Amino acid sequence: xxxxxxxxxxxxxxxxxxxxxxxxxxxxxxxxxxxxxxxxxxxxxxxxxxxxxxxxxxxxxxxxxxxxxxxxxxxxxxxxxxxxxxxxxxxxxxxxx
Numbered sequence: 001x002x003x004x005x006x007x008x009x010x011x012x013x014x015x016x017x018x019x020x021x022x023x024x025x026x027x028x029x030x031x032x033x034x035x036x037x038x039x040x041x042x043x044x045x046x047x048x049x050x051x052x053x054x055x056x057x058x059x060x061x062x063x064x065x066x067x068x069x070x071x072x073x074x075x076x077x078x079x080x081x082x083x084x085x086x087x088x089x090x091x092x093x094x095x096x097x
Contacts, residue, residue, distance in 0.1 A: 050090065052083065 005013075052066045064083035065076045068090065075086060 050087070052087070 046069070048070050050066055050068045050070075052064060055063050055065060057063065062080070063077040064080060065074070065078070066083065066086070067074045078086065
């Protein structure tokens with residue numbers, strides 16, 4: 001035998017079901033997942049190439065600096081020719097391995 005239930009009780013019980021996530025919450029979670037994914041992608045697949053940049057001093061001299069993440073090596077204040085030699089030597093050593 002089926003228990004009797006009036007309309008108001010039925011409606012109250014129907015509201016027990018958790019509401020669907022609204023659009024703003026889904027969009028926020030989606031953005032959060034995208035940003036988190038980008039962060040981990042950058043960290044896990046970080047560029048292993050040597051980074052080179054130039055700087056200048058007060059006298060107008062140009063100096064070159066570099067960082068090699070593979071060797072965890074930083075060099076600073078080299079002339080252009082010295083930097084080219086260092087990069088070439090590094091490239092030759094990596095080919096030999």
